[in-house]
Amino acid sequence: MKKILVMVGLSAVLGAGPVFAGIAEDINKSTGSNLGAVATDQAKGKASSEANKSIAAKLNKRLLAESRKNQCSFKSGTDVLEKGCDDKSKRLANVIVEIKKSLQSKGQTGFKFVVSGHTDSSGDAAKNKELSLRRAQVMMKELIAKGVSKDDIEAVGMGSEKMLVKPDDTPAKKAKNRRYEVQIRF
Numbered sequence: 001m002k003k004i005l006v007m008v009g010l011s012a013v014l015g016a017g018p019v020f021a022g023i024a025e026d027i028n029k030s031t032g033s034n035l036g037a038v039a040t041d042q043a044k045g046k047a048s049s050e051a052n053k054s055i056a057a058k059l060n061k062r063l064l065a066e067s068r069k070n071q072c073s074f075k076s077g078t079d080v081l082e083k084g085c086d087d088k089s090k091r092l093a094n095v096i097v098e099i100k101k102s103l104q105s106k107g108q109t110g111f112k113f114v115v116s117g118h119t120d121s122s123g124d125a126a127k128n129k130e131l132s133l134r135r136a137q138v139m140m141k142e143l144i145a146k147g148v149s150k151d152d153i154e155a156v157g158m159g160s161e162k163m164l165v166k167p168d169d170t171p172a173k174k175a176k177n178r179r180y181e182v183q184i185r186f
Contacts, residue, residue: 052108052186053186055103055108055186056183056184056185056186059099059184060183060184062095062099063095063096063099063113063181063182063183063184064181064182064183066091066092066095066182067092067179067180067181067182068179068181069091070088070089070091070092071088071179071180072084072085072088072089072139072142072180073085074135074138074178077131078131079131079134079135079137079138080138081138081142085142089139089142089143089145089146090146092143092146092182093142093143093146093147093148094146094147096113096143096148096152096153096182097147097148099184100113100148100149100152110186111152111184111185111186112152112153112154112184112185113148113152113153113154113182113183113184113185114153114154114155114156114182114183114184114185115136115137115139115140115143115153115154115155115156115180115181115182116132116136116155116156116157116158116162116180116181116182116183117131117132117133117134117135117136117137117139117155117156117157117158117180118132118158118159118160118161118162118163118164118177118178118179118180118181119131119132119158119159119160119177119178120160120163120168120173120174120175120177120178121160121163121167121168121174121177122168122174125159125160126159128159128160129157129158129159129161130157131157131159132157132158132159133155133156133157134157135157135180136155136156136157136180137155139155139180140153140154140155143182160177163177164176164177164179165177
């Protein structure tokens with residue numbers, strides 16, 4: 001057990017670089033096990049996870065900006081889109097497809113685009129959560145129709161849990177909270 005803890009500690013300090021690989025090989029020889037390989041794999045996994053967080057933060061900033069720039073409106077209290085959404089959803093879909101291609105060209109896998117629906121704080125919280133999910137699903141279908149793969153995207157309803165403006169006590173503030181956002185998750 002102490003050997004494992006030492007290896008995990010070393011992997012955290014040294015990372016999975018060539019120096020650590022040499023140490024891992026020495027430990028494998030001296031212990032007759034693959035303990036060094038296990039620690040190396042753990043270090044690589046941690047480094048990959050940290051890299052994914054960094055990539056996600058950068059991409060989510062871009063996706064959030066594009067989502068806000070290309071907002072489609074819904075008829076009040078429904079999941080029915082107002083007219084004028086085609087160009088906006090096409091632009092947003094193009095950005096998603098471009099990001100997917102870029103990630104794949106770099107060997108990235110294991111990601112999903114998430115469309116989250118949001119409402120203002122008016123009305124019943126449970127109904128708002130349901131409405132926000134239905135709106136997110138409508139936008140997801142729009143994005144799929146514009147070229148995003150159905151396997152790469154999912155919808156979630158947030159209701160008024162993540163308001164942009166608090167309190168939303170004016171019509172303008174309420175309008176800012178009624179939105180959808182697209183983000184990437186690894």
